[in-house]
Amino acid sequence: MSKQVLAFQDVSFSYQDQQQNRSIPVLHSFSTQVYDREFITIIGASGSGKSTLFRLIAGLEEPDSGSILINGKKYKSRLGQTGYMPQKDLLMPWRTIEENAALPLELRGWRKKDIEEKVRPLLEEFGLSGVEDHFPHELSGGMRQRVSFLRTVLSGSNILLLDEPFSALDAITKLSMQEWLLDQWDKRKATIIFITHDVQEALLLSDRILIFAEKPVCSLQEVAVPLARPRRLKDLDDPAVLELKDHLLAQLRGKVGT
Ligand SMILES: Nc1ncnc2c1ncn2[C@@H]1O[C@H](COP(=O)(O)OP(=O)(O)OP(=O)(O)O)[C@@H](O)[C@H]1O
Ligand SMILES: [Mg+2]
The missing domain is CATH 3.40.50.300 (P-loop containing nucleotide triphosphate hydrolases)
Incomplete structure (x- = not known):
């Protein structure tokens, strides 16, 4: 076991x-x-x-x-x-997709450059490349859930x-x-x-x-x-x-x- x-x-x-x-x-x-x-x-x-x-x-x-x-x-x-993904997707409407995903790293005091290095490849893996700089309302429901999930994964x-x-x-x-x-x-x-x-x-x-x-x-x-x-x-x-x-x-x- x-x-x-x-x-x-x-x-x-x-x-x-x-x-x-x-x-x-x-x-x-x-x-x-x-x-x-x-x-x-x-x-x-x-x-x-x-x-x-x-x-x-x-x-x-x-x-x-x-x-x-x-x-x-x-x-x-x-x-x-x-890593907790609550019932409602709590993406912040004023933050871009990349900034939303990176929130747990930002809260842990990561530097901007390190955040970018960590998050960029994951955005691609999660099917979100090309929308990094978009805002949540511009994404489909499935994409928003992938951003939320990425943020949950980045909790580490x-x-x-x-x-x-x-x-x-x-x-x-x-x-x-x-x-x-x-x-x-x-x-x-x-x-x-x-x-x-x-x-x-x-x-x-x-x-x-x-x-x-x-x-x-x-x-x-x-x-x-x-x-x-x-x-x-x-x-x-x-x-x-x-x-x-x-x-x-x-x-x-x-x-x-x-
Ligand atoms: N913050 C709160 N203050 C007081 N009661 C609450 C609070 N949150 C939930 N409850 C109550 O606790 C019980 C359990 O709620 P909970 O949200 O855990 O249910 P759930 O199984 O997730 O329901 P759903 O499937 O609708 O999401 C319910 O009776 C609810 O009314
Ligand atoms: Mg519930």
Whole structure:
């Protein structure tokens, strides 16, 4: 078994709703582990706590109790320890594509020349050469997602958290982005945790699927995807996979509300 890169140990977390003076429990005594170079997908109904899990991993929220370990370590602050691509693409409209992508390096104090040397070849590899000096609104949805992903990769972390990166894309663009992402995952030797509502996408991409099917989330249902790699879309017609798809849809249906 490869090494653990992320662990939740008995983590509980609630949001405090100040206006209504109540607490909203999201995780209760929750434990899980993710291993090096896995591709994990999280599925679950809207409001089940998927993005909150990422906010906890990324250090934007702190658990009420329990521990979160990254690469085996318990950090005082987890900020900057993982590459986090939030649910909305947060490209800055006033910065060019290159400046958006380079933000993590700039924040770490890299010099302009070193940034250019690092970022230029990656822009090319990510299919963004020719638009370095454009602004985000001039790009297609798929291209914007590639810029966001490049920025996430430039965080330098081995753990990439992608929150519904392809949900706004049309079916064809989505498929080519999924293939592209698998290629990147392989090349960068990264561990990816990926949130989606799309069961087919989860089956196509991941090694394991974690299901958020209760609220607050105490334990996860988990399934391993029984498909070798590389995968093609038609592999999803395999009877064992179709059965798994039905099982996942049944798990998701109507279990969680906000
Ligand atoms: N900043 C916040 N303050 C208070 N409550 C919050 C906050 N963010 C989320 N919540 C609540 O926490 C719960 C989990 O929200 P979260 O955003 O993690 O869900 P999600 O599974 O990512 O949903 P979606 O699939 O719609 O993105 C919901 O009940 C939500 O209303
Ligand atoms: Mg979410």
